[in-house]
Amino acid sequence: MIVFENVKKRYEDGFEAIKGISFMIQKGELVTIIGPSGCGKTTALKMINKLIEPSDGTILVNGEDIQKKDPVELRRNIGYVIQQIGLIPHMTIAENISLIPKLKGWKKEKYEKRVDELLEIVRLDSRQYRNKYPLELSGGQQQRVGVVRALAAEPPIILMDEPFSALDPISREQLQDELKELQKNIKKTIVFVTHDIDEALKISDRIAIMKEGKIIQFDTPQIILHSPANDFVREFIGENRLTPSNASVSSIMTTLFPSASMTQGKLNKMETEGYSLPYLYIVNENEEYVGFYEKSTDEQNTSELIGVNVYINEDTSIQEAARLMIKYRLEALPVLKEGRLIGAVTKDAILSHYAQVEVEGM
Numbered sequence: 001m002i003v004f005e006n007v008k009k010r011y012e013d014g015f016e017a018i019k020g021i022s023f024m025i026q027k028g029e030l031v032t033i034i035g036p037s038g039c040g041k042t043t044a045l046k047m048i049n050k051l052i053e054p055s056d057g058t059i060l061v062n063g064e065d066i067q068k069k070d071p072v073e074l075r076r077n078i079g080y081v082i083q084q085i086g087l088i089p090h091m092t093i094a095e096n097i098s099l100i101p102k103l104k105g106w107k108k109e110k111y112e113k114r115v116d117e118l119l120e121i122v123r124l125d126s127r128q129y130r131n132k133y134p135l136e137l138s139g140g141q142q143q144r145v146g147v148v149r150a151l152a153a154e155p156p157i158i159l160m161d162e163p164f165s166a167l168d169p170i171s172r173e174q175l176q177d178e179l180k181e182l183q184k185n186i187k188k189t190i191v192f193v194t195h196d197i198d199e200a201l202k203i204s205d206r207i208a209i210m211k212e213g214k215i216i217q218f219d220t221p222q223i224i225l226h227s228p229a230n231d232f233v234r235e236f237i238g239e240n241r242l243t244p245s246n247a248s249v250s251s252i253m254t255t256l257f258p259s260a261s262m263t264q265g266k267l268n269k270m271e272t273e274g275y276s277l278p279y280l281y282i283v284n285e286n287e288e289y290v291g292f293y294e295k296s297t298d299e300q301n302t303s304e305l306i307g308v309n310v311y312i313n314e315d316t317s318i319q320e321a322a323r324l325m326i327k328y329r330l331e332a333l334p335v336l337k338e339g340r341l342i343g344a345v346t347k348d349a350i351l352s353h354y355a356q357v358e359v360e361g362m
Contacts, residue, residue, distance in 0.1 A: 001027040001189045002048060002157065007057035009043055009213075017043045019213035020057070027156075030183055030190040032200040035210035035236075041193045044210070045159055048191060049078045061157065076104060079150030079158035079188075083166050085142050087134040093119070093145055094130040100153040111152070118148035122178060140171035147179070151186065160192040164199070176203055197237060201225070201351055209233055222322045222347070225354055249321050250314040252353050253335050253343035257281055262290060278331050281341055289334060289341040311336050312345065322350050 002025040009018035018040045025031050033041040046052040050071040059066050087096050094115045101111040116126040122144040134142055150158050164172045180203055194200055200207050201221045208218045217229035228234040259281045279292040311334045312321050325347055335343040
């Protein structure tokens with residue numbers, strides 16, 4: 001989806017902000033770029049929509065060299081969210097959200113419907129908010145509008161430059177949660193710049209850590225936590241967060257998970273409501289674990305049963321659970337005792353554990 005090939009940015013005074021970076025972002029990934037002030041993270045982001053032109057190298061979007069594309073047309077197909085929000089004050093919320101769809105020639109009926117859909121996604125009642133002006137909203141509400149405005153024309157790529165950094169801690173955490181939930185549904189390619197390592201660990205599929213115009217490590221949060229590339233990454237993440245833990249998964253597992261029993265290849269006794277885990281765990285008539293479905297899968301199609309051999313025990317270390325999640329690309333793992341399903345461990349629970357390790361070590 002997005003490819004950088006030995007990209008550099010050198011200014012007229014000789015300062016080299018980007019020193020030959022190369023990477024690939026896959027379709028549907030949420031990638032965070034993070035690093036100290038002045039490391040080049042925002043410069044790299046702005047190169048994707050040609051707000052900053054590279055001095056050397058090639059940037060491809062969907063296989064096309066963006067240097068050959070008209071910048072206005074390019075930007076109309078890339079959502080952009082910034083810290084300052086950038087809502088137009090004399091336009092209503094509905095007018096702000098529908099601006100790009102109008103420029104792209106959408107019919108009124110279509111973009112009006114889109115405004116209502118997007119406001120509902122971020123829990124802003126359309127009847128109450130669509131005709132308000134930006135200054136009538138709180139900072140957190142304005143930022144919600146800024147996020148959905150970037151989604152309005154259904155762009156495949158969204159760039160987010162420290163969008164939550166000016167918000168109070170509660171609003172910031174709420175928006176992080178909403179972004180994670182939103183991404184599960186829309187599966188856009190999102191490039192997110194932040195200076196907050198906790199934010200990066202919470203929301204990202206992968207994280208690019210930069211220093212002095214170079215990418216030092218580009219990995220999943222779990223790999224970065226367990227295998228920092230060098231001392232700089234170790235120090236940037238925080239030594240206490242990286243301290244190995246011998247704790248077992250029993251300390252972080254949940255006993256509340258969606259499950260169903262299976263008899264003669266058919267599911268029954270489904271318990272799926274109110275659970276956020278993405279999997280439906282299956283047991284047989286003897287309460288023995290037999291595998292799991294993706295919750296979005298047709299639950300009657302037993303041929304889609306997966307994960308029979310991917311499980312852990314209650315005395316498995318948290319580190320080993322994290323390794324298995326990375327290896328099999330899972331959001332959660334079932335926990336068994338003598339073959340019977342007793343709980344589940346989620347990726348979020350593991351990351352929260354390591355964040356707590358840091359807090360306790362301070």
